[in-house]
Amino acid sequence: MGANGAQLSGLLYIPRGVSAEKPAPGILAVHGYINSRETHADFAIEFARRGYVVLNMDQAGHGFSDGPAFANGFGGPAGLAYLRSLDLVDKDNIGLEGHSMGGWTILNAAAAYPDGYKAMVLEGSSTGSGFAPEGTPTSPRNLAVVFSKYDEFSGLMWEVPRALDVAQSTKLQKVFGATGPVEPGRVYGDLAAGTARVLYTPNTTHPGDHLSRDAIGNAVSWFGQTLEGGTPLPVSNQIWPWKEFGTTLGWFGFVLVVLGSGGLLLQTRSLGGLNRVPSQPQGAAGPGWWLGALVMLAVPVLTYFPFFRLGAEWLKPSSLWPQSITNQIMVWALLNTVISLVLYLLWRATARRQLAAAPAVDAPAQPDGVPAARGSTWSEIGKSALVALGAVGTGYLSLLLTSYFFNVDYRFWFVGLKPMTTGQFRMFLAYLIPFTLYALMAATVLHRQMRRSARGSMLTNALLLAGGFLLFLLVQYGTLFSTGQLFTAGEPLNVIVAIQFLPILVILAIFMTYFARRTDRVYTGAFVSSLFLTWYIVAGQATQFAF
Incomplete structure (x- = not known):
């Protein structure tokens, strides 16, 4: 149950062997605008295979969650609160991952519970943008930005005309605490202090993140570095296709x-009376x-x-x-x-x-192919x-x-x-x-x-x-x-x-x-x-x- 009595919906992935006696790290995973949790299932599958309890949630106003959209932090705070309420989740090892507007959803969750998570992955998303808190070199915690080379929303997300230029975004540099272009793949900051940052740039588009082994693998890799207690699997080991x-x-x-x-x-x-032998076409020709x-x-x-x-x-x-x-x-x-x-x-x-100008013939057909004698x-x-x-x-x-x-x-x-x-x-x-x-x-x-x-x-x-x-x-x-x-x-x-x-x-x-x-x-x-x-x-x- 979310804010203002709005019912939210999600699928909870629980790895085998996880229980209250043997809790596991948790991940709140959220899809983007006009999508649903099923769109985001490929991420959730790979997280769960690596031992994480995953709440794959429908944002407010999407899928099976009550509307309206954009309300109550997109449902993010309620989603994180629910994940933290589960006794089979290790509350000291919770990750947040969201694609596009789902990134703003988890940013709102992080703002509502600043001590309630350990690491975050923004897929095709950004801090700020009018719908989410602005980022700084220390907030959000242990942040990975996965922004594809051909993302269609580069202007909205990181204020650069081309996604290929995201490393030069002054907005991104501010979040990373960098004084120049951000180097993809390099870890900035300190993991132990919660200030780590990394940029990944898969070779795909904004919606293509969902079908990208690299984009999904980047998220898997980051949580493998920042959350404790998962089940290690090679990043390349992906079954979502x-x-x-x-x-x-x-x-x-x-x-x-x-x-x-x-x-x-x-x-x-x-x-059965609707069955008819197809008539000869009398439509446009030539x-x-x-x-x-x-x-x-x-x-x-x-x-x-x-x-x-x-x-x-x-x-x-x-x-x-x-x-x-x-x-x-x-x-x-x-x-x-x-x-x-x-x-x-x-x-x-x-x-x-x-037809009127043509020579007369017996039983002329209508020019739309429907016989004149029957409608x-x-x-x-x-x-x-x-x-x-x-x-x-x-x-x-x-x-x-x-x-x-x-x-x-x-x-x-x-x-x-x-x-x-x-x-x-x-x-x-x-x-x-x-x-x-x-x-x-x-x-x-x-x-x-x-x-x-x-x-x-x-x-x-x-x-x-x-x-x-x-x-x-x-x-x-x-x-x-x-x-x-x-x-x-x-x-x-x-x-x-x-x-x-x-x-x-x-x-x-x-x-x-x-x-x-x-x-x-x-x-x-x-x-x-x-x-x-x-x-x-x-x-x-x-x-x-x-x-």
Whole structure:
């Protein structure tokens, strides 16, 4: 239980053989902004394998912890107090480790309990920055700074334009008590006095710390030097990639479960009427198709930053829509839906004029590929919604069982699909309609305007939905790795958020294409996509509004 009655959540890793009679060193490990404890599990696994009791905590307003985010020292003081309350933890040997905003979480914990820890690791984080205490040569105690060479937040964290130049940061030099550039790998200060400092610079990015043997190994190495009572293992002895491999397989399994269960529902007597032989496409062709493809690639990316800024200005977190970044994504999605609708209606009008000017033929088809003699009924739309609920619901059940038996979710890196809390389910219902409108429009364009074959191509549709963000990220990170700065250096958070768009839009294309093949309509695929998309976003974002 945290401050002000806020319930905080975490996973406690207890090495075999540890007890009140045989206590072990403890580590409070905390993830960064809009992540969760599962994102940080790779660190926790390696700490626990080395004999540390690890509290891998969800920050306030993240994961399964009550909101709001940013409150009560991000939950850090309560987390450290809980770890210190355990009789199986050696209270004289406690370490603090946090990534990004998780670093500010543990700094607040250290400020609340200045004698309650022995060493600290800041991963991709910093002292100060307006959310955490400033650092000095004596505080925090025995500090390791792990700041990667291509960290996107160098300006925010250490006030240098490039992470490659972090050693020259005057802010960092002040914390280290250095009079010139800090030498990576060199230990400054005195371990016994608690004033030791060291800088590590792994060859990765800010989110890449979670998949870096070096970044994880640096933290392991520092606690091995500063905490007593652990189980020595070589730094290179790391097994977390197996966990990443397994939870990534979970992602593939989830997609197959949704497709398979939806396909089975379409074979039932009550819902089988939705099955149809795919009609021949009557959408755009030739240069018109390529122009449409170019628009689909360009518009979502070109509007990404400006629409996100509008979302931040227009939709502040509220009791209806309480998640800041989800609000920004929603505004981007709705405005792109409006743009797509206008362009789609213009295309239909042009296609109708061309059809009217062409020689008459028997039983003409509509220019969107739907036969003129038959349209969708409300009954069919309702049945499509039932199929979607059944398919996504089966996928949700598979995740609940996986979480219950294995304490993991479906995840690769920070792209994770999590169960929802009761509060998040209420948010899910509030955000569902806007994201359903987006999914309906995207599915309509893919199936009616851009479909080039009777069954449609999953690969083509995936490229149409996600290809723009693939190019966007190639430009951003190509520039980062070649110059040391992102192409849009002032938008590090939104660039990292965009990484998730790539796999999620591919999954939406798979859902939309598969169910369009089965039903020759857009509704089932759109409803499956909207349920999945809303769930994914809401369960994975931070909640800023306090209920």
